[in-house]
Amino acid sequence: MYTRGYFDVNEHARSAIILVDHKSDGLLPRKFSSQEGESNILEYVLDSVWTVADEIYVMFDKEPDLRLVEDIAPFGVKIMVQSTGSPISRLDAGFKASKAEYSIVVTSNRPFVKPNVAFLLFEAARGHDAAVPRWKDGRVEPLLAVYRKQTFLKVSAQIGEINKPEEVVDHLYAIRFVQVEDELGPLDPDLNSFFSINSDEDLQKARALAAVGKHL
Numbered sequence: 001m002y003t004r005g006y007f008d009v010n011e012h013a014r015s016a017i018i019l020v021d022h023k024s025d026g027l028l029p030r031k032f033s034s035q036e037g038e039s040n041i042l043e044y045v046l047d048s049v050w051t052v053a054d055e056i057y058v059m060f061d062k063e064p065d066l067r068l069v070e071d072i073a074p075f076g077v078k079i080m081v082q083s084t085g086s087p088i089s090r091l092d093a094g095f096k097a098s099k100a101e102y103s104i105v106v107t108s109n110r111p112f113v114k115p116n117v118a119f120l121l122f123e124a125a126r127g128h129d130a131a132v133p134r135w136k137d138g139r140v141e142p143l144l145a146v147y148r149k150q151t152f153l154k155v156s157a158q159i160g161e162i163n164k165p166e167e168v169v170d171h172l173y174a175i176r177f178v179q180v181e182d183e184l185g186p187l188d189p190d191l192n193s194f195f196s197i198n199s200d201e202d203l204q205k206a207r208a209l210a211a212v213g214k215h216l
Helices: 041-049 066-075 087-097 115-125 149-159 165-170 180-184 200-212
Strands: 010-019 027-029 038-040 055-060 078-081 100-107 130-134 144-148 175-179
Touching (some): 041 100, 078 087, 087 100, 087 165, 144 149
Parallel strands (some): 010 055
Antiparallel strands (some): 100 144
16 A cells, blocks of 8 residues: 555565664674674674565764775665754654655664564564563663654654654554563563663673674
8 A cells, every 4th residue: 555755655565774873883793704804783783684674774864984885785775864853853764765664763783683573573563553662660662663654754743853762652552562571582582682782891792792692
């Protein structure tokens, strides 16, 4: 089914919208060849989603380095640069560009998202406006979640400039909350899909996990 304008959708397609974070500049042990060297964190993220998404949009807030563009080109990504506005406004631009009815949103500082976790979120979103992971203590993960394009854009237009991803979730009604420990835990026992790199210490832990394959 197709509609007009920004709300054009292909109900059979899936997309991934990757929000590039400056904390994803580090390098991890090489994952994509037997040669010596290292891979950037963004390559890890893309490797996690490309098998479950028909199109991938990588949202930058500045022109990316040419070397980085060359590294991610094999994934067939569409690069978008928006230097103004909040991070959520970059997601808005990604949804406008996407032709898929549902898109998974992932920040680029989560190198160990498991493809089967992404697939389950897509399946859980069917018939809903979003599938959002939720921890037992009530915390939600709006930046590792699947959203319906039309609803995301309507909410964005209604509430204007969105500064926090939780604001989108607060304005959605048909949400399928996916329990992290009970539903995603069996697919990812160490829950490394939710590991994010926010400090030098996190980067060192990520390097250790990647080196011994603990994220697999």
